[in-house]
Amino acid sequence: MKNTNQNRLLLIERVLLLKTVSIFSETPESVLAEIAHLMEEEVIDENINVVTEGEIGNCMYIIYKGEVKVHKGDQTLAILKDNNYFGELALLDTETRSATVTTQVESIFYKINQEPFYDLLEFSPEVIKAVVQNLSKRLRDANYKIFELSTKS
Numbered sequence: 001m002k003n004t005n006q007n008r009l010l011l012i013e014r015v016l017l018l019k020t021v022s023i024f025s026e027t028p029e030s031v032l033a034e035i036a037h038l039m040e041e042e043v044i045d046e047n048i049n050v051v052t053e054g055e056i057g058n059c060m061y062i063i064y065k066g067e068v069k070v071h072k073g074d075q076t077l078a079i080l081k082d083n084n085y086f087g088e089l090a091l092l093d094t095e096t097r098s099a100t101v102t103t104q105v106e107s108i109f110y111k112i113n114q115e116p117f118y119d120l121l122e123f124s125p126e127v128i129k130a131v132v133q134n135l136s137k138r139l140r141d142a143n144y145k146i147f148e149l150s151t152k153s
Contacts, residue, residue: 008064009110011033014110015029017062017064017110018036018062019032020083021083021084021085022134023085023088023130023131023134025130026126026129026130027126027127031120034120035127038117039110039111040110040111040112040113041108041109041110042061042108042109043106043107043108044066045106046103046104046105046106046107047103047104048102048103049100049101050086050102050103050109051086051087051097051099051101052100053072053097053099053100055097056095056096056097057087057090057094057095057096058090058094058114058115059087059091059111059113060086060088060091060112061086061087061101061109061111062083062084062110062111062112063082063085063086063107063108064082064083064107064108064109064110065107065108066081066082066103066108066109067079067080067103067105067107068101068102068103068104068107069101070086070099070101071100072099072100077099080101086101087101088131090114091112091114092135094114
């Protein structure tokens with residue numbers, strides 16, 4: 001992983017990036033500015049595991065530029081590209097990662113660490129609401145997929 005010394009995005013650009021990410025799209029811009037201050041830029045080469053299944057999670061990643069594969073072993077669960085995110089559960093708990101995420105090309109990420117995010121949540125219920133709504137949607141989608149798979153067998 002390469003940490004860059006120069007910030008590619010100004011604060012306002014980071015706020016605009018957060019606005020394009022579904023988990024934060026309904027969050028007020030004043031709160032997004034607070035989140036933007038927490039974001040750390042990382043550049044990661046192609047074919048590198050950003051997170052590994054089974055490791056303890058303590059941050060989430062927003063894909064600024066690039067592409068990753070979310071997988072369990074050889075089974076691909078998703079391909080994620082620009083303005084998407086992964087690892088959001090690690091913002092809420094310190095459980096193990098449920099899948100491995102591997103870069104497909106050199107990628108630029110903005111990482112949000114759990115501890116400063118927790119501090120922000122104390123003062124910003126809008127963020128909690130957005131995270132819960134997004135996780136609920138993902139859970140509903142997963143339940144639907146499980147149902148579809150169970151009726152096919």
